[in-house]
Amino acid sequence: MRFGILGETRAWHGDGGEVPLGGPARRALLALLLVRPGEVVSSDRLADEIDPAGALSAHSLQSQVSRLRSALGSGAAIERAGAGYRIVVDPDDVDTCRFERMAGEGRAALTDGDAGRAVVLLREALELWRGPALADLPESESARAAAVRLEERRLGALEDRLEAGLRLGEHRTVVPELRELVGCHPLREGLAGLLMRALFAEGGQAEALVVFEETRRRLADELGADPSAELTALHRELLSVDPAPSPAAPPAQLTSFVGRADEVTEVAETLRVARLVTLIGPGGVGKTRLSVEVAGVGGAVDQVCFVELAPLRDGAGLPHALLGALGLRENGLQMDGGATTPVDRLIAALSDQVLLLVLDNCEHLVDEVARLAARLLATCPRLRVLATSREPLGIIGEHLFPVRPLDEEAAVRLFIERAGAVRRGFSADPGVVRRICAALDDLPLAIELAAARSRTLGIDDLAGRLDDLLAVGARVNRTAEERHRTLRSVVAWSWDLLSEPEQRAARRFTVFAGGATAQSALGVCGTDGETLEALVDKSLLEVAGGRYRMLETIRAYGAERLDAAGERESVRRAHARRLLELVRTADPHLRRAEQLEWLPVVAAEHGDLLAALRWAVEGPAVETAFAFELLAAAFGYLWIRGASASVAPLAIALLASVGEAVPDGLGEEYATCVLLAGAATATGDAGERVWQRHRATAGKALAAAWPGDRSGRYPVVLLLWMMRNAGGPDPQGAFALVSGQRDCPEPWARAAAHYVSGFGHLGRRDPAAAEDAFGRALEGFRALGDRWGSALALDTLAGVAGARGDRTRALALTDEALVLTERLGALEDSADLLVNRGDHLAGDDAAGARTAYANAAALARSAGSSTYLAAALRGLGDIALEEGDLAAAERLYSEALDRIDPHWIKSLGPRVRTLIGLGRIAAARSHHAEARRRYRQAAEVADTAGAHAAEVLRMVGLSDKAVETVLGAVAADR
Template structure:
């Protein structure tokens, strides 16, 4: 189809290079292939040296990376000749782009899409087939470990699947439809969330004269796409389905076009339902109340409160209305479910945290209190047009902290009660559907012809459903998934009073009858699993939870869970890796499941199932956090769990531990609270201890504090001394938030006493070390030195090295560099054999500090260089920041201010990236040494940073230096005020340190 030269170079498969005669050219090892692939991906464009180094080495380039790159370029040129050339900013692959498979593929794919848009299906199919033939396997197959490969592989795979979709559409245009079905089934299985592929499959089946299979394919799409997370069938996919119902397949393009790129604007509305029916007057009222919000001229934030009984369709109406108003609120739409109708409502603090993260606030910068969060939220929305949807609200107090301050925003609320206390709110009260709207909804769900053929029985069915939208949807879905049932059969089933409870007629509890129909049709294992799934407090659960609750093999549990999905009693909301798939109940279904649990499951069996589930959560959380976080584990591991996850599940979790922990965080946190409420202290405190490092790392401070406090309370209630000790220790070792010195020391003394009672030498030592560290931070350095010496265990393990380097830090504060170097020599000898790289990095860093304090900056350079390398290897960004500060001081002593400035900029970047305020303060103190003209401002900021993390010693040092800078600049009044503040801190310190600081005041 083209006159292009043969493809000689490629990355659509393993890296490919051919000579002009077609013979293969050897590229070399992994890094050389990665460099070659990166240049090919940008053929015809200059790639900077920095981009090439980042692409080949990532965040940890070796020393001399530029020289190494030059050497590799020379090796590539030896193989490829002039195809690789130099450029003022870097290097480029200068050959013909059409000789490179990826560039030819993109050109042909664009040409095919253009032909498709012009209705030339034959040419489009031929060109797209040629494009797809260029793929020799997975893109970048032999360089996928390269740092640049991940994002590029995702992009190329997206282009490949899009080209496949276009080629299928081109084949449909030219009439080759029936032959597409096998290929589409395979593609849908490989890409279950591609709605365009699913639409093409539905259309192809219908065009092939297989309408029943087409309807089943659409039903399968509805099951897979998550209703409440924005994954309902789209209007385009639904339109194809409706065409099938009307007997009009194949009349229009059968698919969803590729989505536009994300704009960064938060848009978290769930998808609206395709079969939305009625509520015209209510929609008009909502649009009139909120539609002009963006226009200004209002004195109050526009609010609409939708009220109505359970099952009336409040959420459906709110989401549908919000989508219709989206263009009026271009800065985003935020959605949150408060679950006031459930046993564990979500509070405003948690929702504000989620909203702030969506608006770009890092977890470490989110304030602790509700009022502070609400203030920040209002500030961020002050100049934006955002629609906020709050679903299932309990009362007015739930809403108030979540209201924006700007009248350019608007709020849409749903509640089971009339929220008369919301000032100036427009209230929309929902009643039941009319019989006409009920029949219309049934027709949209089941099919208009099917309802019309049995109109009498359809009216009876609507009446039996109480004209409630959710009940009608559930009954209609049962019919839609069973084409062999008649409407009469469903109506007859509801006549049976054993199947249809009185609440079906009386409104509020009407849905119970429909749920009973689904429930009664289940197998015994599925019914038992259904009620057991009501045990977890979390609103969302994963597939593995089913196996743990049932105490069954994972395959057996998955079969029962799939049966519940088919019965629409649970909804898959986040497809994952097998048992990692997540599910949820609708609140009403969850309530029904709890009733069945109370009625059908013996309390002893329910308690046993809870124990199995908690043990599963604990085992998987430990598996996920163990390899990633070097937490001190003080809980007892000797207890035999009631249920252990199979190796295949553990392997799935440890493929990407941070991702699994992020996904499961709400469930793990809920499990800690549930264990604590049930006084299951042993598993509760072990689970809190296991998840705490992750919560701290990701700045989920509220959750971290809450799980530790809940587990501590439970341990104290049941007299669990180990649980109390472990939780109290972990609470007080959240060092950056320690501001209560006396309380911290008191609690840590209590943990020491408890561990001594238990005969736990390791716990005792850690508690003493923790007390020493708190004393050290608050200037009680002599006491800290004594405690560290007492806490030092026998032997030569990493803990000894860690304590020795802290003792060295105290010697440096006391002005004793020689004593510090003596301790560090022993510490370094131990650390090098400890196999604890973080401790080795700390000892090397402290050794460099000690040499600097002794006036020997040349001896400091080596240990600091080694410390930076170790910190980089283990990804310790905060550690790198601290080391870079000391390296800057070395360069300053050498008389190299430019080099010092560059090092401090690198340190500032790393400290900011890690949200490490202590490191930020150290950077600012070093900046003050480098630039005396900015010293006062830098030191003022440094003191603020140190105060924010409760470091009295560093704050005092910064204030002493600030007073000196102010005095030097002639600002005696400011210097006097700063000296007064510094003296107040110094007076709280012990004599050895206080005396040194007073000398400078």
């Protein structure tokens, strides 16, 4: 017989039939005896528990026992023992005993690392529960205690089962269940920890941190307690994890792969021993598809990054394309003005990664690709490169793999499969299909284009047109150029089969560098949706993810047709106008709550944005006013995405075309162009010269656009103008321009003005006023939904809290800012916040500070950020100095100083503190002259901020004692 008290009290015969137990008194009696089977329960307790009102006499109890014995029959014995009763059953026949045994075995299996067995045991144990434990017992203190004990064991088993599921990689399935459980048990830290881990496994680091914060607040509000050491350690671990960017995956394929299985294996095996393999062959032979299939094999690498080079017009954009494919912005949301080049950033990001870099379509950039690939392979020992090109890269160590046309059988199979996809029930004489494929040189692209025509043409008609148009004849030994002409003939033939409206739409579509949405394509091409779909049906366009794309070979042919029709300039103008409309529409949304939705919308058009700018600046008739407008409208996007370097050369060229005269009515746009030309690292000395030449004029133009009583058009420019001018000859002028916008009508500018004003209060040693200003900035940014502005304000509020000794608040605010930057994918800003987190911890928790600095350094290296790597190294140097390791501190400070950009506002604090650290090392070694020299350098750097050196030194976090030391040494040196 089996018994159950995990729910209503029930008993079952061995054959599964249920035993009729009778009324509630007998069910309660049986439940009390089964709580601890085999143990004696006193008669007084039985009577009190069954009838708490005291109406059950000893005689009545004996009567209930007798009736229960009759109901159970021979299945169980209820014995009289002393002053009470006990039930004699096998403990494993009682669901509570069986549950506790299996739950214990499940936990043991989990401890031993056998998560699979643990899941099976724990699920079986939990399935024994049919409802609340001891449901048939009347309310009493002892009954409640027993039920609470069992419920706690159930929750423990549930946590163990979820833990086992996480270890088995079932995080997607357990997240909904964990959310519900945490809602029911908000103070149970074990469940909160499991939910944090499951969310992080799904890629939701920010959501996991929010769960911790909500749990922390509930514990404080309801229990007056802090999170446990385990939950706090998990929180710290989540903060320390490098949210590495995801490299671009190979494009997903919609069709089967035909005829090259052996080549895939051979190339994959070659990549195991060779670090550079180049697939060479004529256009349309299938190099790209083969590279995609090889990338999917894996084996010798941890991950793959796929870079499409076909949209690039010249080699200048090559490093930026690689940065974008790796998921790295060219600079951070704070427009890092450091001296690191895009190539240096690539090296920093790839130096320790085991990665296969696929460079597709290198032929038009073969020299530039060769130089960059050679440098990356030389400096990144774990990197492997798979390139596709029509000619070798010519690098020592390059392994060439010629990609041949398909063999006869594979070519016929490819044609039949593709024709069958567009025409149901397709069948044809294999001999005729073979003749078509041979005429197409067995090139996969040509075969696919021809097969697509079988939707409207019979196979015999198709073969007749091929013979006529391509004049295939007996051409066997042809050069690569001749093969290209053969493919060109296939494209021409496919093109000529289009109707006039389809040809017009196709040739106009070639102005899109990175594909287009339906709305953009319809507007620029002057066509309708039916025509676009017809081009997709005929394989002239592809559609995926809501965007239309054109194969590069077809696009090149169509561009020639666009020139022949004399439409290039008019279509280019329509294309550029469409881009201007898009970025103007997106710009205000990028400063509001919708920024996460709009950033990817504009990012998808990045290649077309560059093409439109290039047309306006370098086209036959320079569209000066349009170029200024487009740059200014795109400025917010370029800043957030960190892509200013990609437009810097165009900004320089545009300024050269107008000289130093500000175009009428475009003063703000002119200032934006000057910022982009001077602040981007890729332009080097040229950008610096442009900045010095145009800065004063641009400053006046910006001040005229933002007089304080009315708004300009681009508020983001204001803040960046101040940041860029912090190290210039007139930092106070830039500061005043921004802080003077506190009453302007534009809300983002008002928030930025309060933010900037806070630094002025700090300089005047008025932390209360500074905190009020930063708080107003936070309110303004939050009201708009701007995550980056909110993170900026939270960081400064954390700095004020830390300065007055409130480390707990400083850390909480910094962690809140980290959640926001992680949602934005702002790797560099997260590194900056981690450095600040280390600074807040340094006084009380050296180990925690070291972890924060080390994590910041790792994050900065993965993002290729020189500025924030220098800040992290400075922090590690501080730790080493406090521990008395002068040699390590000097090495870290020196490395930091080499990486610091002297002109950027975010470098002011790290530079000052690094110089002071070197001075302290010199003083500790009794090198007093050297110490004074370093202190003097620190004071000189502080002076460049435009305020008194003492005020700046305090603003960057130095104690009053440290300030006195620096200024005293400087005074003595005089």
